[in-house]
Amino acid sequence: MTAVQAMPLLLDPMPHASSDAPIGIFDSGVGGLSIAQEIAQHLPNERILYYADTKHVPYGARSDQEIRQLTAQAIEWLYRQGCKVAVVACNTASAFSLDYLRDHYGDRFPIIGLVPALKPAVIQTQSKVVAVLATPATFRGQLIKDVMSNFAEPAGVKVLTVTSLELVPFVEAGQQLSQACVSVLQQILQPVVDQEADFLVLGCTHYPFLKEAIRQVFDEKLKLIDSGQAVARQTAYILIKNRLLCDKMRHSFARIECFASGNNAAVLEPVLQRLIPKQITWTIQNLDVVST
Secondary structure, eight states: OOHHHHSOOOSSOOOOOOTTSOEEEEESSSTTHHHHHHHHHHOTTOEEEEEEOTTTOOOTTSOHHHHHHHHHHHHHHHHHTTOSEEEEOOHHHHHHHHHHHHHHHGGGSOEEOOOOOHHHHHHHOSSSEEEEEOOHHHHHSHHHHHHIIIIITTTTOEEEEEOOSSHHHHHHTTOTTSHHHHHHHHHHHHHHHHTTOOEEEEOSTTGGGGHHHHHHHHTTSSEEEOSHHHHHHHHHHHHHHTTOOOOSOOOSSOEEEEEEETSOHHHHHHHHHHHSOTTSOEEEEEEOSSOO
């Protein structure tokens, strides 16, 4: 059975969302909080529902069909909570699910996805060599392939692809500054430094949480780029375009309500305390609605 077939049909259309409705954000785990933080800072009047599918994290080693199925189920949950827009804050999920999700929901539920921020790296590189650090599944997807063939190659920029299945679990456990994590980063990134790459594109939403560790090892040898600010600006654009931007003054930062599958809220709470800036108000609770 394909992911499209497994997706439950909508029995009734949801009413048109109001500007007071929350923004829905989905990731396989806590990595998408790097995107949620950017949105919270860029759109301080908004309320954010963040769904972390920690029961099934990581997605990077899963089959294309599993990724589509899990993503579709999570976005449907956000839709049923009355969210006014959904951000697929996972490069792997975006790579395999965006077209279907947009076809499925149409104009009634805007879907924003991610692609590794390769374009700005290509524009700014001096060495004409850049690296992209992402999951194997992201590199299997068409989104990044299109950017590489339609943008990097015509510009004469060599793109080095780097993958590791060890990094996401470090972030999920709050161990992104551990010696073990730093050692993995040294091992996988030294070859791109040796090949004179001057930019490193962080092609997974977990990876912005590795910036400090990367800089410990490589200092300024690699300039780091991620998609967070661009996604926050795109979310604002979509809300304005659909007249859904909240104009009620709330706080200096948006409030984030987190939901974790697999009854993992208690495990994640100390991790979130380390990952989310103190200025942002957040809560976390268990969610077992989505399961496979």
